[in-house]
Amino acid sequence: MAPFFLLIGFAFLYPLLSLLSISVTEPQTGLQNYERILDTPVYGKVLLRTLWIALLVSILSLFLAFPVAMAMVSSSGAMAVFITACILLPFWSSVLVRTAAWAVLLQRNGIVNDLLQAIGIIDAPVRLLYTQGAVVVAMTHVLMPFMVLPIYGALRNIPPDYGRAAAICGAGPLRSFFEVTLPLAMPGVLGGFILVFLTALGYFITPALLGSPQEMMIATLISQQLREFLDWPFAAALVGVLTLFVTAITLLFSRVFRFDRMLGGQV
Template sequence: MTLSAFFQPNGRRLSSAGIVLLMAPFFMLIAFAFLYPLLSLLSLSVTEPTPGFGNYAKILDNPVYGKVLLRTLWIAVLVSALSLVLAFPVAMAMVSSKGPMALFITACVLLPFWSSVLVRTAAWAVLLQRNGIINSALQFLGITSEPIRLLYTQGAVVVAMTHVLMPFMVLPIYGALRNIPADYGRAASICGAGPFRSFWEVTFPLALPGVLGGVILVFLTALGYFITPALLGSPQEMMIATLISQQLREFLDWPFAAALVGVLTLFVTAITLLFSRVFRFDRMLGGQL
């Protein structure tokens, strides 16, 4: 087979065979590092200790596990909503700024990628502890007379996860806003639209592909998040990733942990397909809705 077989007749674009050849190492890596371990774990959930769906029935029979799933969903929704509210102004500032200010804002957004999630989570633990800077500030301002419980709460988990995951919301929105011509806003102003109406009826609809992309990234990542809930959350309000870790490390119940992984995988897949069905990813990538 000659090299020309991997190019189209014009010689400028790869043929289907060329694309498959270039993508083959990536798909092999995915199959070896992700699909094979996942399928092996899922097979364990239906073969041990006895063949069948007993591990999944255990999840349905105990309402505690259902509450953990619902709590995980609720926290993922809160983190996604809070990230969107905080990320949109930052993305707009990145688009509208120029020179050193644009570099400064971009560096602030990208800086978290240069540090470990564990380090950022530990920093929140220091801030939220009983004698931390937040409690000290509240007492200094007279808002509280004694330290309040901030650490090991659901609020601490939501705030810290939002801080960690917000860059994944900022960057897609920034990419969408950057592709909106500035003439659209000026045209809306000429037609009599105020700043709010111009934003709501022109800017936001055109930025919606980036918004949806960011929401999907943050939401699906939050569903399986482990480090932040494990360090900042309460044992009475654990999320599903923490529950899976508990079953593996403390109870050594691999089949039941595999069943929990199966439920989480099914849940993530269903949500992804739902988003794909409702919002049409192919049209989002094309910049249309």
């Protein structure tokens, strides 16, 4: 494991710690950069908006990913290969390409507006690009595979005899799902949820291309401070706040949602 830890230390920990040190040493020693975040309401709104969008994307990804994961487990042969290919195919193209595709679909003369007009929902093209909805939809599309794969792994490890035993005991399909399948799949659900949520917190490309300045997320704000204002200390403070939130949320999930507790093990 030594090469792995050396790589993590050199490529992640050292740059992060160096950046965070700038936030408390420049332009002067202290917490002035962090006080600026607290004293300016707009930065708090950006952080809350980022948390809301990340939560919304995670919930939508969960509701879309669970049926797909169940279909992967219950399918075989060509259908299983087809579903797996649909999940893995997006990894073969860059996030930039997938985001640009959504920009084409959501433009005023795009397919989505044309379809809505054709079925009579709208009379004229509406603004779909550069909105929070566009960001949420595109991020859900990009991040959903990271939800499907952990859930698929958890569902695949559930013995099929459990479902048959529940049916023998009189449980219908719905009750069997909520009392047998879902509890046993919770480790995969929570693993995928955490992975998508934490990734969405620091997402940059999709919000930068499909969002508007009024719907800015924290990663876009950090990029703006670095590229436009060249304010590295304040950008480092924003990174510190984001790192603090990510760490706190990870510790909260690991402490509250204990896998052994969900599976009926002893605490």
